[in-house]
Amino acid sequence: MKFLVTGSAGLVGRQVVKDLLKSYENVYSCYHNSKPEDGFATQIDLADQNSIIKTVETIRPDVIVHLAAMTNVDQCETEKELAQKINARSTAIISEQAKKHGAFLLYVSTDYVFDGKKGLKKETDRTDPVDHYGRSKLEGEKAVQDISSRWCIARISTPYGMHPKKKSFPLFVAENLQAKVPLDIVTDQYTSPTYVPNLSRMLIEISSRNIQGILHVSGATRVSRYDMAVMVAEKLNLDKKLLRPTNMSAMNWKAPRPQDSSLDVSKAASLLKEKPMTVEKGLDLFIEELRSGFAT
Numbered sequence: 611m612k613f614l615v616t617g618s619a620g621l622v623g624r625q626v627v628k629d630l631l632k633s634y635e636n637v638y639s640c641y642h643n644s645k646p647e648d649g650f651a652t653q654i655d656l657a658d659q660n661s662i663i664k665t666v667e668t669i670r671p672d673v674i675v676h677l678a679a680m681t682n683v684d685q686c687e688t689e690k691e692l693a694q695k696i697n698a699r700s701t702a703i704i705s706e707q708a709k710k711h712g713a714f715l716l717y718v719s720t721d722y723v724f725d726g727k728k729g730l731k732k733e734t735d736r737t738d739p740v741d742h743y744g745r746s747k748l749e750g751e752k753a754v755q756d757i758s759s760r761w762c763i764a765r766i767s768t769p770y771g772m773h774p775k776k777k778s779f780p781l782f783v784a785e786n787l788q789a790k791v792p793l794d795i796v797t798d799q800y801t802s803p804t805y806v807p808n809l810s811r812m813l814i815e816i817s818s819r820n821i822q823g824i825l826h827v828s829g830a831t832r833v834s835r836y837d838m839a840v841m842v843a844e845k846l847n848l849d850k851k852l853l854r855p856t857n858m859s860a861m862n863w864k865a866p867r868p869q870d871s872s873l874d875v876s877k878a879a880s881l882l883k884e885k886p887m888t889v890e891k892g893l894d895l896f897i898e899e900l901r902s903g904f905a906t
């Protein structure tokens with residue numbers, strides 16, 4: 611099987627490419643600025659229709675794992691047109707190409723397609739994003755459903771894992787507490803944090819089994835940012851008094867955020883062999899990686 615992975619130097623994509631290579635030889639790791647270490651590195655620009663078409667036509671993949679996106683929520687709010695181009699329009703072009711060449715398309719989407727008024731959303735719940743990032747990703751979801759013929763939309767929430775350049779939330783907390791820097795952390799924002807290696811295995815299982823439809827593949831625990839930070843502090847024996855509770859209204863964000871974008875993962879838990887992990891288990895594994903001297 612031949613795989614084309616977009617965003618393969620990103621937080622999630624880097625792990626997916628590494629894990630795919632354990633079972634498959636033909637993994638094309640597409641990137642824009644940061645050349646990935648693994649796979650057949652292939653440059654692509656999602657803002658350029660011809661670049662997408664040429665890449666898919668040349669590779670002719672059996673599976674496209676579409677992870678690349680403009681992921682900075684505040685930047686999406688100030689550069690709406692670019693976000694629309696990268697997150698929505700490029701996904702429509704990829705969907706057309708997947709259909710044309712008979713590829714299975716796995717589109718990785720977000721918990722931010724929901725309004726966050728009530729959490730633990732199921733796949734069948736109504737979407738209603740509150741910010742432009744969420745709107746552009748939802749437009750991408752609609753393109754996948756309308757255009758491609760074999761597809762899966764996998765929604766994730768707050769991915770965390772080790773990466774040589776990207777600092778996910780638990781590492782940010784750990785490094786600051788180690789340096790005795792106090793942190794203001796919101797107590798009223800809830801998500802379902804997703805441990806990247808667990809996510810990567812779920813995404814690969816979906817791709818190899820061609821599981822179709824919408825699937826929530828986040829972690830299995832609904833937790834506030836603050837409580838997650840406290841868990842990190844406790845697990846690493848760091849001073850949790852440095853964590854100062856605050857709330858979302860006090861944050862100086864350009865884009866609004868959904869307050870509770872946690873996801874119900876029961877469908878994925880019953881369908882997949884790789885089960886969504888609890889935050890306790892994910893953080894234990896994350897800390898093991900941290901202690902084993904992962905080069906950051």
Ligand SMILES: NC(=O)c1ccc[n+]([C@@H]2O[C@H](COP(=O)([O-])OP(=O)(O)OC[C@H]3O[C@@H](n4cnc5c(N)ncnc54)[C@H](OP(=O)(O)O)[C@@H]3O)[C@@H](O)[C@H]2O)c1
Pocket residue numbers: 616617618619620621622623641642643644645654655656657676677678679680681696718719720721722747766767768769776
């Ligand atoms: N991070 C989150 O909190 C979160 C939450 C829910 C869902 N998601 C979704 O999960 C997916 C993966 O997220 P992530 O955290 O791994 O993202 P990430 O680390 O920010 O990586 C995004 C990747 O997109 C690529 N990209 C951006 N613009 C591009 C362009 N014009 N052409 C080609 N590639 C481009 C970047 O490539 P270069 O580095 O080579 O420029 C980057 O590697 C995304 O679809 C995101 O929407 C993320």
